Amino acid sequence: MIRFCLEKCKAKYNEDVNDLLGLYISEDEVNTILQNLPHGPKINLYSDPQLEEIEILTNKINNRTVESIKAKKELRLHILSKLFQLDPFEIDILLICLAPELDLRYEKIYAYLQNDVTKKRPSVDLVLILLCSSIEERFSAREKFSYTATLINNHLIYFTDDNSMDQVPLLSRPIQVDERIVSYLLGFDEIDRSTSKFCVIIKPEKTFSDILSIKDNKNILKELVQWYSHKKVPLIFLFHGHYGTGKKITAEAICKELEKPLLVVDSKTLIKDGSFKTLNLIFREARLQHSLLYLERFDVFLKEEDTEIKIKSFIQELDHFENWVFLSSETPMELPASLTNHRSINYAFPLPSYTLRKNMWESLINSHDNISGDIDFAALAGKFKFSGGQINDAIFAAINIAAVKQPGGSELSMSDLYDGCKAQSNKNLVAFAKKIKPHYQWEDIILPDDIKEQLKEINGYIKYKGTVYDDWGFDRKFSLGKGLNILFSGPSGAGKTMAAEIIANKVELDIYKIDLSSVVSKYIGETEKILNKIFIEAQTSNAILFFDEADALFGKRTEIRDSHDRYANIEVNYLLQKMEEHEGIVIMATNYKKNIDDAFLRRLHITIEFPFPDEKLRQKIWTNIFPEETLVDEAVDFNFLANFKITGGNIKNIVLSAAFLSACDSNIITMEHIIKATKREFQKMGKLCTSGDFGEYYKFVK
Numbered sequence: 001m002i003r004f005c006l007e008k009c010k011a012k013y014n015e016d017v018n019d020l021l022g023l024y025i026s027e028d029e030v031n032t033i034l035q036n037l038p039h040g041p042k043i044n045l046y047s048d049p050q051l052e053e054i055e056i057l058t059n060k061i062n063n064r065t066v067e068s069i070k071a072k073k074e075l076r077l078h079i080l081s082k083l084f085q086l087d088p089f090e091i092d093i094l095l096i097c098l099a100p101e102l103d104l105r106y107e108k109i110y111a112y113l114q115n116d117v118t119k120k121r122p123s124v125d126l127v128l129i130l131l132c133s134s135i136e137e138r139f140s141a142r143e144k145f146s147y148t149a150t151l152i153n154n155h156l157i158y159f160t161d162d163n164s165m166d167q168v169p170l171l172s173r174p175i176q177v178d179e180r181i182v183s184y185l186l187g188f189d190e191i192d193r194s195t196s197k198f199c200v201i202i203k204p205e206k207t208f209s210d211i212l213s214i215k216d217n218k219n220i221l222k223e224l225v226q227w228y229s230h231k232k233v234p235l236i237f238l239f240h241g242h243y244g245t246g247k248k249i250t251a252e253a254i255c256k257e258l259e260k261p262l263l264v265v266d267s268k269t270l271i272k273d274g275s276f277k278t279l280n281l282i283f284r285e286a287r288l289q290h291s292l293l294y295l296e297r298f299d300v301f302l303k304e305e306d307t308e309i310k311i312k313s314f315i316q317e318l319d320h321f322e323n324w325v326f327l328s329s330e331t332p333m334e335l336p337a338s339l340t341n342h343r344s345i346n347y348a349f350p351l352p353s354y355t356l357r358k359n360m361w362e363s364l365i366n367s368h369d370n371i372s373g374d375i376d377f378a379a380l381a382g383k384f385k386f387s388g389g390q391i392n393d394a395i396f397a398a399i400n401i402a403a404v405k406q407p408g409g410s411e412l413s414m415s416d417l418y419d420g421c422k423a424q425s426n427k428n429l430v431a432f433a434k435k436i437k438p439h440y441q442w443e444d445i446i447l448p449d450d451i452k453e454q455l456k457e458i459n460g461y462i463k464y465k466g467t468v469y470d471d472w473g474f475d476r477k478f479s480l481g482k483g484l485n486i487l488f489s490g491p492s493g494a495g496k497t498m499a500a501e502i503i504a505n506k507v508e509l510d511i512y513k514i515d516l517s518s519v520v521s522k523y524i525g526e527t528e529k530i531l532n533k534i535f536i537e538a539q540t541s542n543a544i545l546f547f548d549e550a551d552a553l554f555g556k557r558t559e560i561r562d563s564h565d566r567y568a569n570i571e572v573n574y575l576l577q578k579m580e581e582h583e584g585i586v587i588m589a590t591n592y593k594k595n596i597d598d599a600f601l602r603r604l605h606i607t608i609e610f611p612f613p614d615e616k617l618r619q620k621i622w623t624n625i626f627p628e629e630t631l632v633d634e635a636v637d638f639n640f641l642a643n644f645k646i647t648g649g650n651i652k653n654i655v656l657s658a659a660f661l662s663a664c665d666s667n668i669i670t671m672e673h674i675i676k677a678t679k680r681e682f683q684k685m686g687k688l689c690t691s692g693d694f695g696e697y698y699k700f701v702k
Contacts, residue, residue: 244389
């Protein structure tokens with residue numbers, strides 16, 4: 001067709017002007033243009049013999065196409081036309097634009113045909129000249145170059161002057177085939193460089209047997225996939241659940257079942273782009289790869305303004321994609337019901353049960369060499385409510401930790417695994433709480449034997465929680481209250497905070513201290529918001545929540561006299577609700593148990609009263625509180641010091657003050673240092689220092 005057009009073009013122009021074609025417009029040429037306006041009904045670019053030759057070549061090409069398809073040969077142009085439903089006219093447009101991509105000599109030919117040496121790419125006008133035989137056809141064919149037309153909308157071709165500030169007529173605009181389409185037609189399958197930054201193609205290897213989930217759930221999903229694939233109904237899945245619960249592996253297994261690759265896309269990029277151009281490029285890539293589509297982190301849309309409108313608009317665009325789509329989210333959401341081409345399925349990926357977690361730990365750890373014999377799979381599964389992905393990451397982190405400790409011959413120990421688990425837990429609680437690094441051991445706390453025994457029993461609750469709820473079936477009996485809620489009550493300084501630290505130390509869990517006096521807000525409704533954020537973050541923290549200064553909130557619910565009383569009661573009720581829903585460990589400390597509402601006490605699993613230490617306990621505290629490295633005068637009278645009716649917290653303050661007094665003086669702690677420090681502590685407490693209190697040592701405080 002181009003050759004016939006050239007022949008006519010040569011005959012059209014005066015021989016004397018041919019050398020300056022495109023650079024010079026003669027008067028004769030202008031007169032010729034004026035004489036031939038307006039266009040007649042027929043352009044007659046080609047003569048009858050030429051039209052006959054074109055028809056013969058077209059039939060020959062079509063016949064060869066059919067024979068090649070029968071021989072199972074891959075014809076990229078034919079596949080492209082099927083993927084994007086191109087008609088013969090659109091295929092010809094594509095081929096005209098493709099020619100200079102395959103042979104640069106076409107640039108000269110196109111410049112000659114367009115009477116402009118700078119026009120090396122075909123313009124819309126040239127395409128219409130080559131393909132249209134009447135003015136009516138030319139006018140009708142203009143729609144092929146609109147921004148909603150197949151070739152432009154799917155980025156198969158584009159206008160090379162899109163960045164130009166000049167407004168030019170459509171007919172003058174040059175066209176080019178997109179580089180990704182040229183590569184595809186030439187047999188290359190690399191992802192388009194404009195999408196490769198946020199897309200990756202996966203050739204599925206995983207099957208349904210690789211999914212670590214309940215067998216019945218896998219079978220239901222497999223049957224669902226088989227039924228819809230047989231009916232040829234495309235689906236949009238919303239997979240929601242925590243990181244590592246198997247969303248991507250499940251999508252890969254479905255692709256394996258359907259014998260399709262999977263194009264994985266980072267949804268965050270779509271948000272940054274702010275338009276649907278990127279989405280259309282992704283659709284184009286998925287079609288070229290014959291793949292299904294997987295959008296990671298789809299819940300980024302929830303952080304945007306006008307969330308509901310944006311999600312609805314986005315899903316409607318996804319509905320234009322003719323294949324299956326997977327939306328991956330940590331947060332559940334509802335998809336719009338008004339889908340034209342797809343069916344939507346909301347599928348939850350819960351965290352694995354205790355039994356399944358234990359099996360995962362055993363399976364994944366036993367695949368590694370050089371494992372110590374102290375691994376307690378039940379403890380790991382019970383204390384850390386991890387997904388399969390998090391368990392795998394924790395083991396990998398533990399191996400690196402062990403390698404740092406013992407380069408070259410590291411053995412993976414239980415301690416390494418605990419450290420690896422803590423590295424995977426959510427650290428966002430630091431925004432609302434202070435992380436405590438526990439140092440104390442059981443020998444550091446002085447309490448009556450029965451109280452100490454109660455505290456040690458808490459370790460058993462934490463360690464065997466999975467056994468009782470899952471293995472023994474209690475999980476099916478209770479929908480709420482499956483966490484562990486503990487109340488420590490007693491006077492300030494009696495050892496409540498120390499006990500919480502010891503428990504965290506022994507069970508090897510992180511502990512976060514939340515001061516409720518700073519959480520409670522004078523603004524109505526703010527306290528609930530803060531508490532909600534704390535418990536949301538706590539779900540994935542795998543840590544102990546230690547609520548200190550509980551008296552700020554956990555008092556007796558008051559009679560409703562005004563709106564403030566009503567909302568104070570709401571705050572308490574809200575906290576009770578959150579504690580019942582939370583499946584982790586919560587320890588609360590209060591100085592006044594008698595003020596706590598009975599309804600609140602009934603929701604607690606364990607309450608421990610820390611008594612004011614008697615003389616015998618105080619003497620133990622005095623004798624055990626000094627570090628081994630500290631020099632203490634043998635003349636220190638611990639029997640006398642035990643007479644002071646103070647708590648362990650006060651004793652700690654006195655000993656520390658005495659140490660500093662000694663450091664400035666003799667470097668050995670004497671009775672004088674301790675008595676002086678005691679006086680300062682009494683003054684801080686607002687207590688008078690009398691000779692009756694200090695007896696023979698009163699001389700040190702005069």
